[in-house]
Amino acid sequence: MAAAFAAKNAIKSGEKLTPEAMSALVDQLFATKEPYFGPHGRPVIVTLELEELERRFKK
Known part of the structure; x- marks a missing residue:
C-alpha cells in the first residue's frame, strides 16, 4: 500500500522543480x-567515476 501511494504521488518525468x-x-x-x-x-x-561522467557528457 505504501509503495502504491509513493508511486502515485511521485514527481513525474519532466516536472520542473x-x-x-x-x-x-x-x-x-x-x-x-x-x-x-x-x-x-x-x-x-x-x-x-569522473571518467564515466565525462564520457556521458562527451567531454
Whole structure:
C-alpha cells in the first residue's frame, strides 16, 4: 500500500522543480531509514567515476 501511494504521488518525468523544492527532497530522502533504495527496491543513488561522467557528457 505504501509503495502504491509513493508511486502515485511521485514527481513525474519532466516536472520542473524549484531549487528549494529539490533541496527539500534531498533533505527528506536522507531523513528516511533507507535513503538508498526507493519503494520498489531500486537504487535511488548511484556512484559514478569522473571518467564515466565525462564520457556521458562527451567531454
